Amino acid sequence: MSVLNRKLRRELLQHRGVLVSIIAIVVLGVACLVSMTSSYLNLLAERDSYYRDGRMAHFWVDMVRMPDADLDRLPEMPGIEAIQPRISYPATVELADVIEPVSGQVLSLPPPEQVAINDIVVRSGQRPLPGDRDSVLVGESFAEAHGLAVGDQLTLEMGGNHHELRIAGTAISCEFVYLMAPGGLLPDPQRYGLFYISRELAEDAFDMQGASNQLVGRVSPRYAEHPDVVVDPMRPLLSPYGLLSVTPRRHQPSHRFLEDELDQLVAFAFLAPVLFLGVAVLVINVMMTRMVQQQRSIIGTLKALGYRDGQVVWHYVKFGLVIGGVGGALGIVVGQLLADWLAVVYTAYFELPQLVSRFHPSLAVAGLLVSLSATALGSGRGARAALKLAPADALRASPPLIVHRVLLERIGWLWRRLSVNWQNALRNLMRARLRAVSGCGAAATGVAMIVLALVYNDSLNELVELQYERILLADFDLMLRDFAGPEVVHAAAKLPGVARAEPLLSIPGTLEADHRRREVALTGLTGDNRLTQAIDRDGRRIEPPKRGLLMPRWLAEQMDLRPGDTVTFTPARGERRPRQVTIARTFESLMGEAIYIHRGHLEQLLGGGEAVSTVQLALDRGTTPSEVTYRALRGLPEVEMIGDTQRQKELLETHMVGAMRIFTLMLIGFATVIFFGSIMTSGYIAIGERQREIATLRALGYGPWAVGSLLLREALVLNLAGAVIGLVLGYHLADASLQAVSTELVRVPTVLHGRSMLLAVAMAVLLTFIAHLLVQRRINRMDWLEALKIKE
Amino acid sequence: MAAHDRAGPMLALAGVSRTYRMGEVDVPVLRGVDLSVARGELMVIVGPSGSGKSTLLNIMGAMDRASEGRVMFRDRELTAMSDRALTWFRRNHIGFIFQFYNLVPTLTARENVQVATELAQKPLDPDEALAMVGLADRMDHFPGQLSGGEQQRVAVARAIAKQPELLLCDEPTGALDAETGKAILRLLVDINARLGTTVVAITHNAVIERLGHRYLRLSSGCIVESAENEHRAAVEEIDW
């Protein structure tokens, strides 16, 4: 090892406190980069192979009924590779010992000789054979949630009849990686499952002999991204069969959730390293600038001895590279462990055949390169001063500090009010400007991270609050199999425990305007509806206009519509005939894509007559549904599916609370690392630089804590200034990321409560104090008598 | 004076001036200095503080550039060379000794010498160099564990380990008490005599001029006197 490397090694050891704290920042940056990118690659690879092996559909077509013989008679459509028919219906499920309403989706299995689209993966047992009318293949998560095994019994209520079935096996499917009940926000395997039955049983149960109500199809690779191009020409051919909707893959819920998750991973894989490594660059820059100043005469000597400028700068850049190398290597290890953990988390979240966390060598190389370049940049900028230093100048004592009055001193009345110690702190800050800027920047980043977590907490709480306290006031939504009259509502109102029952008319259909087409649902309300209301982002109630549509603004914009425009609505239930409707007004919706309309107007569109599609129930205030209520609800013959709002809220809360707790703790941990790194670096540097001043103060009779308080003052000023910037930065960061994660279905409002702001600032102060204790320790241990003897 | 061989100048300065720009005005520090250093001689330059000694020495050692005039090292014109070439020149021909030793505090005595030997083409063994300055038993000590005089010896060892042709010393005894200072001077005289290394030492301490074959007096950037010592004093004879 060359002697200069020996010098490097000893000086690194000498500064190990600072180094450890800077390395920690680098480790976090690289770990985030590696873990997020690795998770992204793992998830993407798993999804792609799952989609490929299962031949994931490119589009789904829902119809009322199409004879299978007619499908063969459809003309060959260019670009479409395969279309397969199946029967798909909702069903309610009865399980021994389960009183809550349980439902699911029933699908018919394709004939075994067919190369199936959306092929399932059997995880246990086997598929029901063709003609088997007594067996069912159950979704794996549902089976696990209920402890069901091959051979167990369950009852499916299909088409109004109870079918007692034996579980033949369990399975997963690439089209239900993320399975949600219609209208749900989260998977709930306790309450919603997937059921595959033989084609013959499905035909009998739903009265679909020789016919199907759903097509799944694949297109040739060049149309894979835009199946609409080849599917749209089929619409006229399918409309005689009661075409209800065409869903391209990008709108398919399971696919969309996976896609959103992948997008977020990419965003965080970029943002987190930028933040962490940005702070690392600042801190290393400060450290190196200081080191080069301190080693002026050594640099001069090296140059006098004949070392080239490049050799000298390289020596100092190596400090950064060691930090980058160690931080990068540790970051890769930590990142890989995090990725392994995330794979476990995702396995609980998404139903995939086998999500494995692989080691990606190229990612490790990238992580190391990014970390080395960031730290080389930080140290290179600091070491640049060594380059500029002419050898003769480097050997002269550094020019005396010319003491200018700092800006603040000119504001006399303010300045005079400050104590000498505060004046001193402020002067020092203004003079070491680079250090002040970097300390401030680090504090701002740290506080921004805390604020980010707090905004997420506040915003999601606000969302849940608005959603469940202002918008979804019903405890249960009873979705009826067919339209019913008002008597269903009266009957429901008399059920035990029910305080209020309201009719709702919700009609799915297609909205068309100038060839822009979208599957929507119109919700018919009157002024009497209390349990469902149109509520805007500020929590205000909006009455549906007497005529015309009340539409979420984003939806109107997406379809390029304005109030006053006329659109064509083709209902998917009842009489499926196109009708003209005008847009009466738009509003800022919070959640969901419901379009509201006056119930009278909607009934008129459907051809007159009072109609109810859903009955909404509110229980007696403050009660939870009793077994009696559940039994009563399940006893209603007209009900196809029961939506349980309280359950949804519970799910959302437990899921959110858990996820947010981890997220918040993680960000606070990150902020701590950043605060420590920054405060320790600048504290240690200040001690080194002002040894003589500190020693003199000690000689004058200042105790170590009094000396420390001088440095603490500076740290407090910097970190409070940084905290203010961090509040703004964090809010905007959170706002931008919430906008980014806001899907069309869920718009998350950006909320930061006053007490959260206080909390963030309080944490900044607290972290400053804690980090300062480490600096204080060094002051306590300083041999100030020795320092007094040092000649400068 | 047997080792003292005067076959042509090793270093020659002709009309060298150096000005520093201070804001709007040019401050002259050296004004038309002419001098030549013969191979193998020991030359002392004396002058009061601020007279431009260090500036002159830095120019002689290719550390700094003259504003005007020519500097020749044998047949090579330093004033015409690139920074890179100057660095190369320093590396191969010059040894420096500074007032404040300028040792790397995190390296041992031996390692401080190695900082120089690792660069040189035909260096002395660091241990040998340290033995020559009488530090054979302190080689693994860090500068903080050595006295000022010992530190300056390490610096001398570092300078001579490169086997330079020209050894430049800037106030080599400036930070030392008289006894320790004299020990360093003895070393320098010895190196000049035994190794034949050409030595130029600058000092504000006029008594030291008696040790040189020749001395120059510098005042306000001009050489005001140049003389040969008919009888060089031995280190023991001088005192301050």
Ligand SMILES: Nc1ncnc2c1ncn2[C@@H]1O[C@H](COP(=O)(O)OP(=O)(O)O)[C@@H](O)[C@H]1O
């Ligand atoms: N880099 C510089 N910029 C401006 N003035 C300088 C610089 N270096 C030296 N000087 C000035 O030049 C004069 C001579 O300096 P120096 O050569 O160090 O003298 P000496 O070594 O004899 O004490 C002094 O007045 C000093 O202030």
Ligand SMILES: [Mg+2]
């Ligand atoms: Mg000087």
